[in-house]
Amino acid sequence: QSALTQPASVSGSPGQSITISCTGTSSDVGGDNYVSWYQQHPGKAPKLMIFDVSNRPSGVSNRFSGSKSGNTASLTISGLQADDEADYYCNSHTSGGTWVFGGGTKLTVL
Amino acid sequence: QVQLQESGPGLVKPSETLSLTCNVSGGSISSSNYFWGWIRQPPGKGLEWIGNVFYTGNTYYNPSLKSRVTISIDTSKNQFSLRLSFVTAADTAVYYCARRKYGSSWRDYWGQGTLVTVSS
Numbered sequence: 001q002s003a004l005t006q007p008a009s010v011s012g013s014p015g016q017s018i019t020i021s022c023t024g025t026s027s028d029v030g031g032d033n034y035v036s037w038y039q040q041h042p043g044k045a046p047k048l049m050i051f052d053v054s055n056r057p058s059g060v061s062n063r064f065s066g067s068k069s070g071n072t073a074s075l076t077i078s079g080l081q082a083d084d085e086a087d088y089y090c091n092s093h094t095s096g097g098t099w100v101f102g103g104g105t106k107l108t109v110l
Numbered sequence: 111q112v113q114l115q116e117s118g119p120g121l122v123k124p125s126e127t128l129s130l131t132c133n134v135s136g137g138s139i140s141s142s143n144y145f146w147g148w149i150r151q152p153p154g155k156g157l158e159w160i161g162n163v164f165y166t167g168n169t170y171y172n173p174s175l176k177s178r179v180t181i182s183i184d185t186s187k188n189q190f191s192l193r194l195s196f197v198t199a200a201d202t203a204v205y206y207c208a209r210r211k212y213g214s215s216w217r218d219y220w221g222q223g224t225l226v227t228v229s230s
Contacts (some may be wrong), residue, residue, distance in 0.1 A: 001174070034214065035215060038157070038217075045206055045221065045223055046170060047220055048208075048216065051214060051215045051217075052214055052216065068171075069184050078216070089157050091157075091159070091217070092215075093215060096163075096173070098159065098170055099147075099162075100159060101156060101158060102156070104157070
C-alpha cells in the first residue's frame with residue numbers, strides 16, 4: 001500500500017484559514033468514511049483532531065473541520081493561531097482491512 | 111483515564127528481533143469496543159502504521175512488514191506486544207502504541223512513544 005499524498009508544507013497568517021489535502025484511491029480514502037487527521041507537535045505523540053472524515057473529538061476546537069470528496073480528504077483550520085503550527089497527518093482505512101498514513105504536512109503560522 | 115505505556119529495549123542489533131510491550135491502564139484490553147495497535151515514526155519522517163490486534167487475538171498487519179511482524183495480546187496482564195524480526199537500520203524509529211475504536215477511525219489514546227535504535 002502506498003502512503004496517501006499530502007502537501008509537504010502549507011502556511012498562513014494568524015486569523016487566516018488553510019486547507020490540507022490528503023489524496024488516495026478508491027481502495028482507501030474513497031472507499032469508506034474512515035479517515036482521520038492527527039496533529040503532532042515536535043517530540044510529542046500525535047493528537048486526534050478529526051475522525052470518520054468530519055467528526056471532532058470532545059475538546060478539539062471547532063476551528064478544525066474535515067471533509068471528503070471522492071478520493072481526497074481535506075482538513076481545514078480556520079482562525080489560525082500560533083499553537084496550530086505543527087505537523088498534520090491524515091490516516092485512512094483500506095479495503096484490505098489495513099490502515100495507511102499520509103506523508104505529513106508541516107503547517108507554518110507566519 | 112486510559113493510559114498506554116510502551117516498554118522495551120532502546121537498542122537492538124541488526125538481524126535481531128525488536129520486542130516491545132504496551133501496558134494499558136485505566137481500561138480493559140478485553141473490551142470488544144477497541145483495537146490495539148502499533149505505529150512507528152523514523153527520526154524526521156512520517157508515521158507508519160504497523161498493525162492492530164483485537165482482544166480475540168485477530169490481527170491485521172501492514173503488508174510491507176507482514177513477513178516480519180507479530181502482534182499479540184495478553185488479556186491477563188492487560189497488555190499487548192510487538193515483535194519485529196530481522197531488523198535493520200531502517201527500523202530505527204519511535205514506536206507508539208495506540209487504541210482505536212471498533213468500527214471507526216477514532217484512535218484516541220496513544221502512548222508517549224519509545225525510541226528504538228538498530229545498531230551494532
